[in-house]
Amino acid sequence: MHILAIIGSLRRASYNRMLYENLRDLLPDAVTIDAADISAIPLYNEDVLVEHGHPEPVKRLREQIATADAVLFISPEYNFSMPGVLKNAIDWVSRPVAGQPFRDKPVAIMGATSGAMGTARMQYHLRQSMVFVEALVLNKPEVMVSFATERFDEKGTLVDEKTRAVVRAQLEALVAWTRRLRGDG
Secondary structure (H helix, E strand, O other): OEEEEEEOOOOOOOHHHHHHHOHHHOOOOOOEEEEOOOOOOOOOOHHHHHHHOOOHHHHHHHHHHHHOOEEEEEOOOEOOEOOHHHHHHHHHHOOOOOOOOOOOOEEEEEEEOOOOOOOHHHHHHHHHHHHHOOOEEOOOOOEEEOOHHHOEOOOOOEOOHHHHHHHHHHHHHHHHHHHHHHOOO
8 A cells, every 4th residue: 555645844854744754664564655745836826727737746746646545644734724835736736626636535634843732723724625625534543743842853753652653543544544445444
């Protein structure tokens, strides 16, 4: 099984990128993961879509989503919502609505922040967008890593065992959810 991670922060040293970098150690057996690159996606402009089609970075992301067994969003919270770069990528991928690759795709959401709320508001806004694109979002367990400065060491290793356990539980649940939706689990 292959999971595509979409990271909502472009910053190389972000806690969410650190979280992603720690996932390989927490994945169930026979599951792979890689991250999409959303950094080159231009601002959404329907005129560009109508006149020229999807830009190459959008085509690549649409194909990655379509061929992945599941999608995992890993994102910070900006201004009580999802980062603009993430919303922009979703807007591009979901147009035109007919044939967009999120439909019926198993999805999970996690995020890390240095604050106390652990990306809760971002996750609820992202869930609303996933309703529109008809993705099948895993409800629980939720992974909202608060006080991320205390959860990672200076090398970016996720050292907090409770956080590692809930991340592992979500990955296992996403795999089970994906198998259930495919009819093989």
